[in-house]
Amino acid sequence: MSDVVVSQLWIYPIKSLSGISLDSVLLEKRGFQYDRRWMLVDKENRFITQRQYPRMTLIEPELSDFGLAIRAPDMPTLIIPYPDPQIELYDEVEVTCWDDQITAHHINTAIDNWFSEFLDVDCQLVYMPDKTLRPVDPDYSQADDIASFSDGFPNLIISEASLEDLNSRVDIDLTMSRFRPNIVVSGCEPYAEDGFGHFKIEQIEFYAVKPCSRCVITTINPASGEKESREPLQTLSQFRKMNNKVFFGQNLLHKLNYINDNQLKVGHKLIVIEPSELPIFD
Numbered sequence: 001m002s003d004v005v006v007s008q009l010w011i012y013p014i015k016s017l018s019g020i021s022l023d024s025v026l027l028e029k030r031g032f033q034y035d036r037r038w039m040l041v042d043k044e045n046r047f048i049t050q051r052q053y054p055r056m057t058l059i060e061p062e063l064s065d066f067g068l069a070i071r072a073p074d075m076p077t078l079i080i081p082y083p084d085p086q087i088e089l090y091d092e093v094e095v096t097c098w099d100d101q102i103t104a105h106h107i108n109t110a111i112d113n114w115f116s117e118f119l120d121v122d123c124q125l126v127y128m129p130d131k132t133l134r135p136v137d138p139d140y141s142q143a144d145d146i147a148s149f150s151d152g153f154p155n156l157i158i159s160e161a162s163l164e165d166l167n168s169r170v171d172i173d174l175t176m177s178r179f180r181p182n183i184v185v186s187g188c189e190p191y192a193e194d195g196f197g198h199f200k201i202e203q204i205e206f207y208a209v210k211p212c213s214r215c216v217i218t219t220i221n222p223a224s225g226e227k228e229s230r231e232p233l234q235t236l237s238q239f240r241k242m243n244n245k246v247f248f249g250q251n252l253l254h255k256l257n258y259i260n261d262n263q264l265k266v267g268h269k270l271i272v273i274e275p276s277e278l279p280i281f282d
């Protein structure tokens with residue numbers, strides 16, 4: 001295997017909205033800085049995603065000097081201020097993300113109204129404060145591993161070669177954005193990430209602990225916000241299926257290096273320390 005390098009870095013500040021590609025990111029205890037720290041919830045305070053509202057993919061956040069700048073077709077730009085951890089301004093609300101009950105902060109109704117109008121659903125935006133600690137599934141983690149509003153793990157890695165191989169098998173053009181990774185690497189064989197096991201990027205150690213099961217969100221075209229076919233799930237089920245689920249990419253845990261600044265940059269090398277056994281697919 002030639003040098004494996006980081007080719008893309010992504011964050012998704014608001015769960016299930018469009019992502020932001022960055023050249024450099026700060027890795028924190030619960031994942032990349034700003035990654036999935038905000039989430040939209042319905043009237044019952046349960047999370048909503050593209051599974052129910054595919055138009056969420058058309059909402060594009062951007063990091064600005066004043067906060068998140070949010071844009072969507074035919075909508076005015078919305079600014080969501082970055083929370084100040086030293087100031088408690090927001091009301092606490094208990095929200096549900098999958099099976100987890102999580103204490104979050106509600107920001108304000110003007111922001112809620114913007115999202116409700118575009119998505120045509122009564123919803124509100126919440127933020128995960130620093131004091132909220134959401135544990136990772138104990139079957140795969142240590143006691144102190146935490147996550148944001150992600151589907152369960154702090155980070156996800158996929159190789160460019162895996163996407164290229166999948167694209168060679170389907171009759172539509174799949175972009176990496178359908179799969180919502182945090183780290184994309186180049187310089188390896190397709191699906192090499194299945195065996196990365198324990199590895200490091202710069203001085204930060206990562207652990208590929210579980211293949212990522214894929215859902216209907218991958219069938220939504222990020223450019224149109226519409227489901228246009230059964231791909232890529234139909235094709236993945238032919239060679240990446242296990243226990244009636246299909247898999248693409250690897251979920252990651254990590255160990256911060258408190259001597260260094262824990263910055264990851266495009267171009268950093270990935271070095272495998274101890275490879276893992278390859279999963280056996282049906």
